[in-house]
Amino acid sequence: MAGIVSYRPSGKVGPAAVVFGLLLGGAAAVALGWIYQLAVDFVSGMRAGFLLTAFYGAGIGFAAGYGARLGRCRNPAVAAAIAGICAMGGTLATYEFAYLHHSAAIYASLDREARPASLEEFREGFGMARYIKLRQKVGWRIGPGRAGPGIITGLLVWVVWLIELVSIVVVAVFLGQVPVERPYCEVCGRWAVRRSAGKVDGVDAGELGRAVRADDLGPLLLPRRRQGSRVQARYLVYACPSCAERHLTVRLRRARERGGGEENPGRTVADRAHVTPVQVKLLARHLGDL
Numbered sequence: 001m002a003g004i005v006s007y008r009p010s011g012k013v014g015p016a017a018v019v020f021g022l023l024l025g026g027a028a029a030v031a032l033g034w035i036y037q038l039a040v041d042f043v044s045g046m047r048a049g050f051l052l053t054a055f056y057g058a059g060i061g062f063a064a065g066y067g068a069r070l071g072r073c074r075n076p077a078v079a080a081a082i083a084g085i086c087a088m089g090g091t092l093a094t095y096e097f098a099y100l101h102h103s104a105a106i107y108a109s110l111d112r113e114a115r116p117a118s119l120e121e122f123r124e125g126f127g128m129a130r131y132i133k134l135r136q137k138v139g140w141r142i143g144p145g146r147a148g149p150g151i152i153t154g155l156l157v158w159v160v161w162l163i164e165l166v167s168i169v170v171v172a173v174f175l176g177q178v179p180v181e182r183p184y185c186e187v188c189g190r191w192a193v194r195r196s197a198g199k200v201d202g203v204d205a206g207e208l209g210r211a212v213r214a215d216d217l218g219p220l221l222l223p224r225r226r227q228g229s230r231v232q233a234r235y236l237v238y239a240c241p242s243c244a245e246r247h248l249t250v251r252l253r254r255a256r257e258r259g260g261g262e263e264n265p266g267r268t269v270a271d272r273a274h275v276t277p278v279q280v281k282l283l284a285r286h287l288g289d290l
Contacts, residue, residue, distance in 0.1 A: 028063035
């Protein structure tokens with residue numbers, strides 16, 4: 001059978017991709033940023049804090065990437081850059097949000113006789129620089145049940161902010177590419193639709209691996225079982241809604257053992273390989289016969 005030819009993005013980018021990516025990514029960064037900075041004060045523990053940071057970066061990345069996809073961006077690097085810009089701007093905005101939130105709380109806690117007439121007047125004397133100094137002095141709690149000033153104080157506060165910024169940007173950049181990695185039909189101008197073509201339990205993983213190394217698509221379309229194998233092959237087909245362009249992804253995953261044990265994360269042996277509608281029908285018929 002024919003060799004394996006994988007899909008490669010054309011790299012084309014239009015102005016609409018940049019505009020939509022920045023708009024959706026920026027909107028997500030601002031909307032989620034306000035929630036994020038509020039939630040940080042209620043989270044204790046490094047693991048919970050990291051998960052919160054990762055979720056914030058993921059939200060920005062997906063929003064920016066989907067916006068770039070709406071603008072028909074076929075360049076994952078550009079989508080990643082858009083997501084990174086939105087993540088960096090959003091993270092910096094969260095510091096401003098935190099200042100606004102905490103300065104309002106401090107103003108409300110002051111005696112009416114001692115505090116300025118308005119919040120705006122109070123913020124004139126309590127600006128961002130004074131807030132940063134206060135944050136360095138108070139710090140953060142890093143574990144449950146701790147009262148008073150946090151363990152992380154002083155210069156460590158700047159280290160935490162740097163780690164936070166880098167983490168959010170890295171997650172956003174990584175996930176911002178995902179929406180535009182789906183095959184795009186340059187002829188029809190449409191994104192492919194993904195659907196599951198089926199799965200096969202107990203496949204001969206060695207045969208499939210040899211087929212990929214030999215650039216042979218045949219054994220992937222006609223997988224065979226091997227007695228005692230716990231490897232499962234999962235097939236995904238990407239189809240253009242308007243024409244016959246098709247791509248096939250094959251993932252191998254070690255099935256969970258009976259009585260417990262975690263499922264192996266597996267690996268991809270064929271990533272968006274070009275196939276014809278006839279080959280897809282051949283695969284579907286073969287999977288149905290197994």
